[in-house]
Amino acid sequence: MSDASYNLDHLTELEAESIYVLREVAAQFDRPAILFSGGKDSIVVTHLAAKAFAPGRIPMPLVHIDTGHNFPETLEFRDNLVERLGARLIVGSVQATIDSGKVQEETGANASRNRLQTTTLIDTIEEHQFDACIGGARRDEEKARAKERFFSHRDDFSQWDPKNQRPELWNLFNGKHAPGEHFRVFPLNNWTELDVWNYILRENIALPSLYYAHDRVCIRRAGQILAHSEHLNLRADETPEMMHVRFRTLGDLTITGAFESDADTLEKIIDEVAATRITERGGRMDDKRSDSAMEDRKKEGYF
Amino acid sequence: MGHTEHNGLLRFTTAGSVDDGKSTLIGRLLYDSKSIFEDQLEAVESASNQKGIDGTDLSLLTDGLKAEREQGITIDVAYRYFATPKRKFIIADTPGHIQYTRNMVTGASTADLAIILIDARHGLLEQTHRHSFIASLLGLQHVVVCVNKMDLVEYSEDRFNEIVAAYKEFSSRLDITDIKFIPISALYGDNVVESSENTPWYGGGTLLHHLETVHVGADRNLQDCRFPIQYVIRPQTDAHRDFRGYAGRVASGVFKVGDEVVAMPSGQTSKIKEIFVGDAQVEKAFPPLSVAMTLENDIDLSRGDMLARPNNQPSKRKLLDAKICWLSETPLNLGTKYILRHTSSESQSRIAKIHHEIDINTLHRVEGVSEISVNAIARIQIKTASEVLVDDYRRNKTTGSFLLIDPSTHQTVAAGVIDDLNTQA
Numbered sequence: 001m002s003d004a005s006y007n008l009d010h011l012t013e014l015e016a017e018s019i020y021v022l023r024e025v026a027a028q029f030d031r032p033a034i035l036f037s038g039g040k041d042s043i044v045v046t047h048l049a050a051k052a053f054a055p056g057r058i059p060m061p062l063v064h065i066d067t068g069h070n071f072p073e074t075l076e077f078r079d080n081l082v083e084r085l086g087a088r089l090i091v092g093s094v095q096a097t098i099d100s101g102k103v104q105e106e107t108g109a110n111a112s113r114n115r116l117q118t119t120t121l122i123d124t125i126e127e128h129q130f131d132a133c134i135g136g137a138r139r140d141e142e143k144a145r146a147k148e149r150f151f152s153h154r155d156d157f158s159q160w161d162p163k164n165q166r167p168e169l170w171n172l173f174n175g176k177h178a179p180g181e182h183f184r185v186f187p188l189n190n191w192t193e194l195d196v197w198n199y200i201l202r203e204n205i206a207l208p209s210l211y212y213a214h215d216r217v218c219i220r221r222a223g224q225i226l227a228h229s230e231h232l233n234l235r236a237d238e239t240p241e242m243m244h245v246r247f248r249t250l251g252d253l254t255i256t257g258a259f260e261s262d263a264d265t266l267e268k269i270i271d272e273v274a275a276t277r278i279t280e281r282g283g284r285m286d287d288k289r290s291d292s293a294m295e296d297r298k299k300e301g302y303f
Numbered sequence: 304m305g306h307t308e309h310n311g312l313l314r315f316t317t318a319g320s321v322d323d324g325k326s327t328l329i330g331r332l333l334y335d336s337k338s339i340f341e342d343q344l345e346a347v348e349s350a351s352n353q354k355g356i357d358g359t360d361l362s363l364l365t366d367g368l369k370a371e372r373e374q375g376i377t378i379d380v381a382y383r384y385f386a387t388p389k390r391k392f393i394i395a396d397t398p399g400h401i402q403y404t405r406n407m408v409t410g411a412s413t414a415d416l417a418i419i420l421i422d423a424r425h426g427l428l429e430q431t432h433r434h435s436f437i438a439s440l441l442g443l444q445h446v447v448v449c450v451n452k453m454d455l456v457e458y459s460e461d462r463f464n465e466i467v468a469a470y471k472e473f474s475s476r477l478d479i480t481d482i483k484f485i486p487i488s489a490l491y492g493d494n495v496v497e498s499s500e501n502t503p504w505y506g507g508g509t510l511l512h513h514l515e516t517v518h519v520g521a522d523r524n525l526q527d528c529r530f531p532i533q534y535v536i537r538p539q540t541d542a543h544r545d546f547r548g549y550a551g552r553v554a555s556g557v558f559k560v561g562d563e564v565v566a567m568p569s570g571q572t573s574k575i576k577e578i579f580v581g582d583a584q585v586e587k588a589f590p591p592l593s594v595a596m597t598l599e600n601d602i603d604l605s606r607g608d609m610l611a612r613p614n615n616q617p618s619k620r621k622l623l624d625a626k627i628c629w630l631s632e633t634p635l636n637l638g639t640k641y642i643l644r645h646t647s648s649e650s651q652s653r654i655a656k657i658h659h660e661i662d663i664n665t666l667h668r669v670e671g672v673s674e675i676s677v678n679a680i681a682r683i684q685i686k687t688a689s690e691v692l693v694d695d696y697r698r699n700k701t702t703g704s705f706l707l708i709d710p711s712t713h714q715t716v717a718a719g720v721i722d723d724l725n726t727q728a
Contacts, residue, residue: 006557006589007520010312010391019593020552023534027606027647051581052593055546056538139382146381165379167405167630169412169718171552172644172706176713190393192384 011199018045018187019052020171021150025132025185026052026059028175032132032185033090035121036062038074039250040207041136043081044196045187047205049134050085061088063133065121067113068095069231069252077208092124108233112255125182132175134185140192150189156180197273201266213246213264224257248273313514316395316410316417316443318403318434323420324451328489329383329396332511335496338385380410389515404663404678407434408628408718411441412704415519418447418510423456423486427469433663439477440626440680440720442700444522446474447483447513453502454488460504476666478697481517485510523590527694528556528564529617529702530588530610531646536595548579548595549604554646554701556612558596559587564610566602567692572613573598590701607648609692609702617692617702622655623685624723628678631709631716635675635683641716643687645705651688652707658682682722696720 008016022045025032034049036042049058064078082089094113097103097120106112125133139146149165151173166174175183188196200207217228219238226232228240231254245258246269263269317325332338383394395410397403411417417438421431438446448470456462463486474482485494486502487510493499496511508516536548558564558575565572576597578588588594596610604610611617629635635654643652660669660681675681696703707717 006523006525007311008592013312013591016552016591016593020533023550023593027534052550053536054579054582054595055543055548056536056540140384146383147379166715167409167718169409169706169715170700170704171413172704174644174706174708174713174715176642176708178713190382190384192386192391194386195391 011195011202014191014195015048015051015199017171017190018048021173021185021187022049022052022134024173024175025134028173029132029183031128031130032060032134033063033128033130034058034060034134035136036064036078036089037136037250038064038070038078038208039136040196040200040211041138041188043136043205043207044191044199045134045136046081046085046087047203048187057086060134061090063090063092063124063128063130065092065117065124066094067117067252068093069113069229069254071208071210071227071250071253073208073210074250077206081206090124090128092120094120096120097123112252114252114255130182131177132183132185134187136188137186138188138191138193138196139186148186148189150186151175152184152186153177154182154184160184194270194273197266197270201270208250210247210250211269213244213261213268215242216245216258217241218243218245218258225259227253227256227258229253311520312391312393313416313517313519314393314395314414315514316397316407316414316438318397318407318410318417318419318430318437323422324489325396325420328418328420328449328451328487328495329394331489331492331495332394333383333385335492336385336387336511380406387511387515392514403430404433404437404628404680405630407437408441408630411437411443412718414441414443415522416445416447416514416517417443418449420449420451421466421470423450423452423459423462423466426466427473429664431470432473432666435474435477435479436661436663436666439479442478442697442720444479445481445483445517445519446479447485447510449489449510450484450486451489453486453493454491458486458493458499458501460502463505483507483513483517485513524555524699525557525589526555527615527617527699528558528562528610528612529554529694529699530556530558530564530596531648531701532604532606532608532610533647535605546597547601548597549610550593550595551647552593553588553590555590555699556615557587557589558610563613564598565613565616566604567609567611567616568619568690569603569608571602571604573600573602575599607646609646611692617694617699619690620693621687621690623687623691623693623721624658624682625685625705625719625721626661626680626682627675627707627717627719628680629675629717630677631714632677633709633712633716634677635681635717637673640710641707642710643685643691643705644708645691645693646702648691650691652685654683655686656684658684683719685719693721696722 053059094116098105103116103119137145139148149168153166154160217240218225219228219240225245243260246261246263247256247258263272381396383396385392395414397406397410419434450463450466467484486505487494493501494509496509498509530551530553532549533551536550538546560575560578562575563572564575576599578585579595637654640651640653643650657672660672660679662669663680694702703721705719706715709716
């Protein structure tokens, strides 16, 4: 039987795979959570979770690690989404971690709270005893992620050991673990940036306005455009100016590069992403620190 | 130009050692299909310069982890993505050296097609045999044999034909239906994305053309209806007080609203009332869709159970014959109890018998073995505590495959394919 009506486009196939992964988490773990950053990937994961468990509610909380340096647009979007879905929200605060003296704020012009998030994330996981944390990371994002599993085992110290991962065959996921250990789960592993955008268009998924071209006061630094804000330490030679920009990823205000763009609709964004010859994380200062910056942070327990 | 959403998906696996030019071939596919970004290319160019290499070493594009870059080896399956206007591709890139069997089996388990690289100077090697055997074991219907480094044998048609003949002779012992041969040079790009002027005697298409057009849809089983229950959706809200949705991914067959179904192992029958994808109702469900179904009447059905059709059911078994690949550094122990994970079900199990080990280089059986160690492939018999609902792997990859999990370490220790359903329970 090879009826053409049984052929699926690749977005439908990716969606089916991700929904399968999300349901597997709900079935295999006692205390799962979705790590929600407010970026497009975690928004897509949340959308997929809503589809996976419809007409029921998403049977796990959304966990947001708030660095205190978030774009206000991201927080507003988060609160609206949580209300619309009737989901539970848990916020872990990097400011609280700093105030407790567990970590020290970075100083200097390139200071960011990116790395500090890891401590807050691990504390939040331990406090709520989460045994599975679902993230929106994709294998195509960065070379250290190309070998990531769907179910990625973390030891008692939340560490990732890339040389000792469980083999993952077919669609049989082994989520068994000892108390204190947990899993990071990546339902979007097989998606690319373009897949995510095409899916957002197809499903008509709402996004924070930051992804669309808008007027914003920015500065130029080391070939990058950064949003001007109270959290950014200006250097003597830097002058804030009004630009027409949008963001390709949403991290902290202090590290997420904007770029000049006129793409103010999803269709224009997709055309722009397809034509772009720089990787998505190419605009992230945090990855530029060294060739294995991502691998090192992942081992420590980063997202 | 970015609107590629109407194309299908092809998952393929590549196997070979560093010397075969596997990384170069993947680098070439990514580079020539314009899937490499400028910042990635700059990083590779600067790394090539540091190593004192003339030009750009495309193999550096696929080196993922720090330890691998330092040692110049690939130690784990890496997944790569690229798309052309015709198709989206997922490559499971498996290493040739360390843990090759375990990684090849892992990469092949989700693939539709395997690319096997043969160095034109050396012809068939032991690793050609084992890669081909594993492709066959894992039920891959499509193999592309790339005879690489044709530039080093003056693009000789005779040499190519010799290798084709040798491979055909060897593969007649395997279970692969579609084998395609392509003469290439990954280094110079001959017949990878662009047709080569150096091989005027070769009338076939390029590797990329073949990957874009090979038909894999017919590999899906649309006959035998199998729906393993993954999760039961019970909203218990005012709007959906009595809703019970049986959620899962269709393993095989086509389920339609109104169809009579049998719940296994209970044997109770019912009819499909509704099928949902998210909030939307659909008329039918088929692989690999994830759906939720409701039934006309309440029956006993939960995770680990399966829906099938009354006149077409899987076998209920407590004794299974299967080929396994041992994945753990701790060898198989005949006394140990393992958890058998099969679709969404789990059962206590133990290895009742080791029939024989298979030498994956010669394909010969090794009789009388009492221990199976990491990377070995063996045919065994497993006894399970509860009934497992299985089909032959060649007919159904989902209901014909399983994992063995060590209950004390929680490690996945073996992957198995059920290959003989004549054993009596």
